[in-house]
Amino acid sequence: MEVGHQVGQMQRQWLDYTRSLFIELQDDNNPDFVVEVVSLFFQDSHKLLNDLTIALDQKSVDFKKIDAHVHQLKGSSSSIGAQRVKNCCIAFRNFCEEQNTDACLKCLHQVKQECCLVKNKLETLFRLEQQIMAAGGSIPMMELSF
Amino acid sequence: MNRVMERDGVVSEQVHVLAVDDSLVDRKVIERLLKISACKVTVVDSGISALQLLGLDEQRTTSESDDFVGLKVDLIITDYCMPGMTGYDLLKKIKGSSTFREIPVVIMSSENILPRIDRCLEEGAKDFIVKPVKLSDVKRLKNYMSTATREVSAAAGGFGGGGGGGGGINKRKLSDTSTVDDMSSSPPSISPSITPSSSSSPSDSSSPSPSPLSSPIRALDSPIRRLKMSSAD
Numbered sequence: 179m180e181v182g183h184q185v186g187q188m189q190r191q192w193l194d195y196t197r198s199l200f201i202e203l204q205d206d207n208n209p210d211f212v213v214e215v216v217s218l219f220f221q222d223s224h225k226l227l228n229d230l231t232i233a234l235d236q237k238s239v240d241f242k243k244i245d246a247h248v249h250q251l252k253g254s255s256s257s258i259g260a261q262r263v264k265n266c267c268i269a270f271r272n273f274c275e276e277q278n279t280d281a282c283l284k285c286l287h288q289v290k291q292e293c294c295l296v297k298n299k300l301e302t303l304f305r306l307e308q309q310i311m312a313a314g315g316s317i318p319m320m321e322l323s324f
Numbered sequence: 325m326n327r328v329m330e331r332d333g334v335v336s337e338q339v340h341v342l343a344v345d346d347s348l349v350d351r352k353v354i355e356r357l358l359k360i361s362a363c364k365v366t367v368v369d370s371g372i373s374a375l376q377l378l379g380l381d382e383q384r385t386t387s388e389s390d391d392f393v394g395l396k397v398d399l400i401i402t403d404y405c406m407p408g409m410t411g412y413d414l415l416k417k418i419k420g421s422s423t424f425r426e427i428p429v430v431i432m433s434s435e436n437i438l439p440r441i442d443r444c445l446e447e448g449a450k451d452f453i454v455k456p457v458k459l460s461d462v463k464r465l466k467n468y469m470s471t472a473t474r475e476v477s478a479a480a481g482g483f484g485g486g487g488g489g490g491g492g493i494n495k496r497k498l499s500d501t502s503t504v505d506d507m508s509s510s511p512p513s514i515s516p517s518i519t520p521s522s523s524s525s526p527s528d529s530s531s532p533s534p535s536p537l538s539s540p541i542r543a544l545d546s547p548i549r550r551l552k553m554s555s556a557d
Contacts, residue, residue, distance in 0.1 A: 208356070211356060214352065215349060215352050215353060215356075218348050218349050218352055219349050221348075222347075222348055222349055249405065249434075250347065252434065253347055253349075253350065253405075253434045253455065254347055254348075254349035254350065256434055256455060256456050257347070257349050257350050257353050257455065257456045257457075258349060258353075259456070
């Protein structure tokens with residue numbers, strides 16, 4: 179099935195991000211688990227990114243506070259397997275330590291982009307899955323091989 | 325507590341885990357991981373809440389002095405970095421209590437900082453899990469819980485299960501993961517340059533770090549294992 183093939187492909191790509199989130203944590207009894215967790219992540223990150231934008235806009239930048247926010251974002255992105263977001267956060271924290279506002283601003287921009295990327299990929303994946311379900315098919319489960 | 329009837333008619337309790345984490349996402353994930361592993365779960369967002377549930381907060385010195393019935397748990401798993409009371413503070417409070425010190429405590433942290441790990445283990449933590457927590461980590465925890473429950477119910481309650489932090493490491497079986505270790509995907513906070521064009525930065529890990537963008541999916545589980553590996557170098 180064409181859509182199934184697409185979903186398979188997306189899932190393979192998504193594995194780069196999410197380790198085994200789908201396989202380990204989601205099953206027939208909890209089909210929405212990944213959607214729920216990821217939604218929480220986007221709620222969380224949305225607020226954090228706003229706070230970061232405001233914090234970096236201040237006359238006197240509070241790097242400690244910024245570091246705390248980025249630490250949080252790093253943690254939650256890591257938990258959902260959003261590796262690229264997490265890596266941005268690591269760089270971000272280093273610039274916080276150096277108290278380098280410009281570099282921090284660049285990082286913030288990058289983090290926002292990476293979060294968008296993750297969101298888009300996920301939304302596409304979920305949409306595809308829904309199409310399959312609606313068409314009466316089943317979602318191909320990935321076989322993980324490390 | 326839920327009772328599970330086993331085949332030969334022996335009734336066993338479902339293990340009850342108290343999970344503490346200030347991150348919404350992580351609370352959701354750890355709760356799911358524990359439930360998949362057939363644990364009963366209570367999740368809270370702070371050390372203070374945890375202590376209140378147990379009946380070990382500032383208002384009380386001991387849970388036996390009044391009618392309050394604290395939560396009965398077989399294991400406490402807590403994040404290290406939390407605002408207010410850290411996981412380490414929580415660990416100390418639990419280990420400092422005659423009533424609760426027998427409960428195994430496991431620390432989770434997104435940061436792989438060896439002195440931090442040492443400090444926690446010295447203070448009596450059973451294990452230290454580097455986030456993100458995986459199902460295999462949680463499955464390993466069940467060993468601590470069944471041991472503790474058995475020992476506590478067998479003994480008159482004077483002995484800690486597993487004999488404290490040091491004993492826990494020795495007893496634990498090494499997991500069989502063998503691929504490139506977690507250092508590549510969670511570098512210590514001192515390590516810089518994550519941009520794809522950078523070459524491997526020197527680190528104190530025994531293996532070179534590949535670009536984080538292509539880091540392997542499977543990560544080495546516990547830093548305890550890493551400690552053992554590096555001591556073998």
